[in-house]
Amino acid sequence: MRRSIPLVATGLAATLALAACGGGSGGSSGNSGGDGSFNAGLTRVVNPSTKTGGTLHLANAGDWDNVDPADTYYAFSWNFARFYGRTLMMFKPSPGKSGLELTPDLAQGPGQHSADLKTWTYKLKPGVKYEDGTPVKAQDIKYDIERSLDKKTFPNGPTYFNDYLDLQGYTSPYNDKTPGKLGLKAVETPDDSTIVFHLKKPFGAFDYFAMLPSTMPVPPAKDTGANYKQHVVATGPYKFESYTPGKSIALVRNTNWDPSTDPNRKQLPDRVEVQLGINADDVDNRLINGSLQSDVQSTGVQAAAAGRIQTQPRLKQNADAAPTARLWYVAISGDVAPFDNVHCRRAVEYVADKQAMQTAFGGPLSGGDIATHLIMPVLPGSKDMNPYPSGPGNHGDIAKAKQELAACGKPNGFKTVISARTERTKEVNAALAMQQSLAKIGVQVEIKKYPQGDYFKLYAGKPEYVKKNGLGLMMMAWAADWPEGFGYLSQIVDSRVIRDAGNTNLGVKDPEVDKTLDKAVVTADETARNDLWAQIDAKVMDDAYIVPFLNVKGLMYRPPSAKNTYINQGLNGEYDFVQMGVK
Amino acid sequence: MAGGRRARRPPWPGTVVTFLIRRLIAAIALLVIVSMVTFAIFFLVPRLTGATTADLASRYVGKSAGPQAIHEVEVRLGLNKPLAIQYWDFVKGIVVGSHYDFGPSKVYCGPPCFGYSFINQTPVWPDLLDRAPVTLWLAAGAAIIWLLFGVSAGVVSALKRGTAVDRLSMGLALAGVSLPIFFTGLLSLAIFRDKLGWFPDAGTYVGFTQNPIQWASAMVLPWVTLAFLQAALYARLTRAGMLETMGEDYIRTARAKGLPERTVIVRHALRATLTPVLTIFGLDLGMLLGGAVLTESTFSLPGLGKFAIESINNNDLPRVLGVVMLGAFFIVLANLIVDILYAVIDPRVRLS
Numbered sequence: 001m002r003r004s005i006p007l008v009a010t011g012l013a014a015t016l017a018l019a020a021c022g023g024g025s026g027g028s029s030g031n032s033g034g035d036g037s038f039n040a041g042l043t044r045v046v047n048p049s050t051k052t053g054g055t056l057h058l059a060n061a062g063d064w065d066n067v068d069p070a071d072t073y074y075a076f077s078w079n080f081a082r083f084y085g086r087t088l089m090m091f092k093p094s095p096g097k098s099g100l101e102l103t104p105d106l107a108q109g110p111g112q113h114s115a116d117l118k119t120w121t122y123k124l125k126p127g128v129k130y131e132d133g134t135p136v137k138a139q140d141i142k143y144d145i146e147r148s149l150d151k152k153t154f155p156n157g158p159t160y161f162n163d164y165l166d167l168q169g170y171t172s173p174y175n176d177k178t179p180g181k182l183g184l185k186a187v188e189t190p191d192d193s194t195i196v197f198h199l200k201k202p203f204g205a206f207d208y209f210a211m212l213p214s215t216m217p218v219p220p221a222k223d224t225g226a227n228y229k230q231h232v233v234a235t236g237p238y239k240f241e242s243y244t245p246g247k248s249i250a251l252v253r254n255t256n257w258d259p260s261t262d263p264n265r266k267q268l269p270d271r272v273e274v275q276l277g278i279n280a281d282d283v284d285n286r287l288i289n290g291s292l293q294s295d296v297q298s299t300g301v302q303a304a305a306a307g308r309i310q311t312q313p314r315l316k317q318n319a320d321a322a323p324t325a326r327l328w329y330v331a332i333s334g335d336v337a338p339f340d341n342v343h344c345r346r347a348v349e350y351v352a353d354k355q356a357m358q359t360a361f362g363g364p365l366s367g368g369d370i371a372t373h374l375i376m377p378v379l380p381g382s383k384d385m386n387p388y389p390s391g392p393g394n395h396g397d398i399a400k401a402k403q404e405l406a407a408c409g410k411p412n413g414f415k416t417v418i419s420a421r422t423e424r425t426k427e428v429n430a431a432l433a434m435q436q437s438l439a440k441i442g443v444q445v446e447i448k449k450y451p452q453g454d455y456f457k458l459y460a461g462k463p464e465y466v467k468k469n470g471l472g473l474m475m476m477a478w479a480a481d482w483p484e485g486f487g488y489l490s491q492i493v494d495s496r497v498i499r500d501a502g503n504t505n506l507g508v509k510d511p512e513v514d515k516t517l518d519k520a521v522v523t524a525d526e527t528a529r530n531d532l533w534a535q536i537d538a539k540v541m542d543d544a545y546i547v548p549f550l551n552v553k554g555l556m557y558r559p560p561s562a563k564n565t566y567i568n569q570g571l572n573g574e575y576d577f578v579q580m581g582v583k
Numbered sequence: 584m585a586g587g588r589r590a591r592r593p594p595w596p597g598t599v600v601t602f603l604i605r606r607l608i609a610a611i612a613l614l615v616i617v618s619m620v621t622f623a624i625f626f627l628v629p630r631l632t633g634a635t636t637a638d639l640a641s642r643y644v645g646k647s648a649g650p651q652a653i654h655e656v657e658v659r660l661g662l663n664k665p666l667a668i669q670y671w672d673f674v675k676g677i678v679v680g681s682h683y684d685f686g687p688s689k690v691y692c693g694p695p696c697f698g699y700s701f702i703n704q705t706p707v708w709p710d711l712l713d714r715a716p717v718t719l720w721l722a723a724g725a726a727i728i729w730l731l732f733g734v735s736a737g738v739v740s741a742l743k744r745g746t747a748v749d750r751l752s753m754g755l756a757l758a759g760v761s762l763p764i765f766f767t768g769l770l771s772l773a774i775f776r777d778k779l780g781w782f783p784d785a786g787t788y789v790g791f792t793q794n795p796i797q798w799a800s801a802m803v804l805p806w807v808t809l810a811f812l813q814a815a816l817y818a819r820l821t822r823a824g825m826l827e828t829m830g831e832d833y834i835r836t837a838r839a840k841g842l843p844e845r846t847v848i849v850r851h852a853l854r855a856t857l858t859p860v861l862t863i864f865g866l867d868l869g870m871l872l873g874g875a876v877l878t879e880s881t882f883s884l885p886g887l888g889k890f891a892i893e894s895i896n897n898n899d900l901p902r903v904l905g906v907v908m909l910g911a912f913f914i915v916l917a918n919l920i921v922d923i924l925y926a927v928i929d930p931r932v933r934l935s
Binding site for chain 2: 062063064066067073147150151152153154155156157158159162163172173174194223224225226227229244246247275277278279281282285291393453456457458459462464465468491497499500501502504520540
């Protein structure tokens with residue numbers, strides 16, 4: 001048997017060598033050609049083309065929460081839904097900062113609001129049709145909003161309309177006894193092309209609500225409730241040919257889509273095919289060999305591909321390190337002693353070795369930039385600040401941290417617990433870096449790991465559990481629902497959204513923050529509103545309930561076979577799928 | 584023995600019927616226990632950490648859902664009912680079917696109704712039926728390869744003990760059992776699909792009836808990769824069995840009787856060696872039919888194993904229950920077949 005070992009070793013070495021050759025080549029033609037350079041997709045359209053035809057191949061390592069516009073919350077789903085559905089407003093199809101601006105889609109223009117910001121009116125463009133040629137009516141938009149309110153049938157989608165519309169007890173069109181099932185008084189449709197929203201409280205940035213997928217029209221006659229996902233009736237440039245959950249999606253051209261009513265979308269490929277449940281590493285391999293044009297999940301390539309892209313110039317020229325409105329942070333629970341004392345919290349802010357935590361997430365290219373405050377530069381109105389400088393090289397300021405510990409009355413440190421998700425190696429490694437940082441000032445940290453599926457629902461997002469189990473520090477991530485102050489901050493700084501479970505805010509309970517937030521939502525002027533978001537950012541940092549450490553970037557690969565490719569910042573750093581072509 | 588009275592065989596078909604009935608009852612009891620244990624793990628373990636039914640319901644709502652939305656989901660999924668009632672509803676659905684609220688109407692789910700996914704509200708049973716053929720094809724193809732190559736390599740290795748052939752085949756076997764499938768799988772994709780372009784459709788499964796050529800192109804690498812792992816085990820097992828059997832007295836007797844070496848090896852030695860191999864084969868095949876998790880995940884095959892992993896990650900109880908019970912059924916069935924095959928291979932089993 002001893003003599004068999006060299007044989008095995010030889011065989012293994014030969015196989016690995018072959019694989020290395022394969023890896024090195026990166027496929028036959030998948031990464032050659034194209035007019036790209038590293039990060040070109042952030043500022044311009046790469047491989048521009050107007051040629052039609054072919055099939056756009058996409059893949060998803062997982063599956064959708066739902067393709068039904070009333071029941072979806074995944075960022076990639078909002079992006080992909082633009083193939084088959086049109087909303088009142090949408091983000092501009094444009095690279096760079098202009099992608100953050102809203103532009104009318106079904107609507108003729110932005111919403112017209114009353115002086116008290118409680119009534120918002122949109123006029124619809126004429127001539128928009130469903131895939132079967134019937135005209136789209138304002139009542140159909142109202143109907144889908146009514147559906148989205150029914151959380152019993154559609155539990156996944158956001159609850160902004162539930163929270164802001166003056167519902168007067170309305171629950172669902174399926175319980176609605178009025179003719180046409182359009183009994184929701186909070187949304188009026190005085191004629192087929194006008195829709196009026198009545199809110200129970202003022203809201204200055206309602207156009208962002210008008211961008212939500214639940215403003216896609218649904219013809220009541222075609223609604224089959226939870227089964228509607230089997231065939232969503234299209235208003236966009238593509239319609240469903242098939243959808244097999246967990247396996248595949250196929251879209252084909254919608255011949256009743258009229259580009260003259262829709263300057264924001266293209267209809268270049270003949271088909272769009274998405275394979276679901278594909279091994280994540282294999283998605284990257286196929287992107288690199290050119291057989292796929294994009295990864296639907298859009299969270300960046302896996303570690304193996306990231307290594308290849310960073311070391312091989314010909315791959316790197318086809319990559320973008322896309323900034324996102326997603327933040328990694330450590331939440332500090334003020335309910336767990338001694339973090340009820342601001343100085344103990346500030347000690348954590350100062351001592352954090354953010355460089356080590358950044359490395360844990362893959363470094364500056366595939367992880368992101370070191371964060372020093374809440375609102376990252378990609379968000380409008382972000383004001384740069386660094387209230388807790390973490391010393392040379394961002395390895396932590398031990399002297400300052402010790403001063404804060406002394407002010408807290410714990411000069412010799414204390415014991416606490418940090419939580420992280422078991423399955424997320426990078427997160428656990430960052431928790432480990434935090435543990436090592438705190439050890440330098442005498443704070444002993446125990447790392448507790450929990451399953452990711454229940455992390456927020458049963459453990460680190462549940463105040464009762466956090467308090468009972470002494471979770472002083474919790475690894476968290478938060479992505480904006482849309483790149484604007486409210487869509488980003490409301491769920492992580494407003495003390496009034498803290499519920500029994502499922503929280504991403506467990507620490508920030510500052511009446512002043514709540515008050516400023518209330519002021520911001522009733523401010524119609526965008527510049528003035530952004531100033532208020534920045535004030536909240538500064539106040540929360542002063543309170544020291546959150547240790548931001550990484551403004552997330554996704555290292556994305558755009559094969560030369562993908563045309564018209566760019567990062568849309570409005571879509572949270574994803575490629576704008578509906579603009580893409582293959583010829 | 585020559586002058587002794589030959590033992591009388593019991594009536595074989597009658598024994599088989601009794602045996603099958605006994606096994607069927609045991610199988611049903613096992614499936615009931617498996618479903619109860621799965622149910623208990625799913626609901627009781629979170630409760631040990633203090634989770635309420637509302638907390639469990641909050642797994643199935645969007646990220647910022649309020650208490651009302653959570654309560655509505657709690658009611659729709661029946662999580663607010665006592666556990667025993669929930670279990671009874673589940674069993675009742677399998678036997679007589681059940682009705683589900685789809686919003687505008689209630690939909691009848693006929694038996695065997697394993698319920699609707701907690702995540703995307705699709706019925707579980709059609710999903711299982713859709714996924715099972717992928718796993719069946721994978722397991723069947725790989726099993727043929729690994730039995731053929733594994734047993735052959737084991738026999739040759741035993742007969743050529745100590746030679747270069749023995750060392751080479753056992754060396755390969757060592758590599759096979761040592762290398763995890765997600766490694767050999769990705770390696771094979773990198774070499775045979777991406778580098779050499781031999782199987783361009785690997786990792787892109789389509790049904791056999793949809794496109795047989797693409798289907799075959801997608802299945803070859805998973806078959807070979809899975810078989811490489813399993814064949815290694817069977818080669819080592821067969822080799823050890825053959826070496827032991829070849830030293831038995833009855834082999835010497837068979838040779839002394841002047842039987843050809845081929846007959847001695849195939850009819851006498853290999854037949855005895857196959858009994859433990861068959862035992863392991865039954866278990867392996869049953870396990871694989873329940874889902875070859877790593878192979879399916881590596882090659883993106885939409886089979887039962889991948890289905891199981893996705894369901895567990897999503898806390899999707901109806902799907903988890905469905906796939907666990909189907910897996911348990913396959914294991915029971917495979918063992919039953921093996922038990923019957925024992926009797927075919929080894930006459931002593933029939934006499935016991």
